[in-house]
Amino acid sequence: MTAAAAPAEPEISARQAEVLDAVLRQLVTDGNSLTMSAVARRASCSKETLYKWFGDRDGLLNATVKYQAARVHVAAVGPDPLDRAALTARLESFALNWLTVISSETSLALNRVAIGQAGSDRSLGAIVLANGRFALGSRMKPVLEAGRKAGLLAFEEAEEAFRTLFGLVARDVQIRLLLGDSPDLDPDRIRADATRAVAQFFALYGAQPGGGKAAP
């Protein structure tokens, strides 16, 4: 291969994973005031070790974001023959999973720090986007295109269809949670929201007679 060196994804030892878990706990409990001393205290390690392993505070945050991203991976899509029920189940599973993730305290804390320092040259936001929104998109687009090939969905651009699905699922939930609002989100409510979002998506992009195309 003539390409440049790989992005140098370092291996994470078990002890290092413990430290990153401590960072996540610290972020969730104490919010934005994430000091190196607090991390060291919570992880029962020395600050010297933190700096030896992660370079500096930014390196620690980057490692934490990547670590959390690696933990949240959904099962890949199998190339089963899709019928309407299987497609619905897959879409609802996606919606359920996504709503659960964005309302978890861990995801909220990570998104908050990434947003709080966005606009700087730091690229934490890019990492969060790549492992959140864009990872979802590239995982769901094949499903949508399989649905189209099976004659269940009708759209021109899978990207556009996915963005609409995204909006139907998330609505105002994520921004409200990020801003500190706490809409009641018991699992029952989440499940109901997921099925409603998928039903609306089918109403917009379903191919069977009766489903209407929306855009001109």
Add this chain to the structure above:
Amino acid sequence: MTAAAAPAEPEISARQAEVLDAVLRQLVTDGNSLTMSAVARRASCSKETLYKWFGDRDGLLNATVKYQAARVHVAAVGPDPLDRAALTARLESFALNWLTVISSETSLALNRVAIGQAGSDRSLGAIVLANGRFALGSRMKPVLEAGRKAGLLAFEEAEEAFRTLFGLVARDVQIRLLLGDSPDLDPDRIRADATRAVAQFFALYGAQPGGGKAAP
């Protein structure tokens, strides 16, 4: 009245408004590193004056958020007899305005600081929510209900219908912008997105024959 004292909304002089404008500019250009010295330098005032007028750094931020919120007020809805064209125009106007606001650098900077310190006891996020998401909702719900009364829309809860409209308009735009992504959003694209969102909303909640109900 036996109620407690009013929320004590202080008057803002012209000079104070200049200072708050300086805060906004500082937030937009230098991101999260908003120091009192930088504000004083940019506003050509002394730090002593900042503290005399706004109390402390938090008071300055609160005043800035309220100041910006007071600047962004849309024309109230007139009780015109609604036909389909008028309702469509009003919804598209809402979508256009909302997309324009959330993609403005000022709104992004304010939302970033509010989110960055959410989870603390500070209530900046509550102010942003009250003047953004919730102000929109209470402004649009009468429009939606007028549309229902005119036989143009069909829904049970205006709140739910509005949240769906919100999702169809915003999709993934706001979170991507907050995290530092920059999807191309020329005014033409925004206009196209607004009309698409409204068309999809009519497909879901329109009352004329052919529009399907989505939820079971």
Add this chain to the structure above:
DNA sequence: GCCGAACCGTAACGTTCGTTACGGTTGTTT
């Protein structure tokens, strides 16, 4: 013209926190 209030520019103080350095301890290798 004089007085006091408001304000500007800057200096100074104290705290927080990122970063580095050091002594002591544990576990591994030879």
Add this chain to the structure above:
DNA sequence: AAACAACCGTAACGAACGTTACGGTTCGGC
């Protein structure tokens, strides 16, 4: 057992920043 590396706990340094204090200037009122 001795040597060595890795690591923990803590102390120390330095910079950034919120907050306060002070001298000089402007401006409206008597």
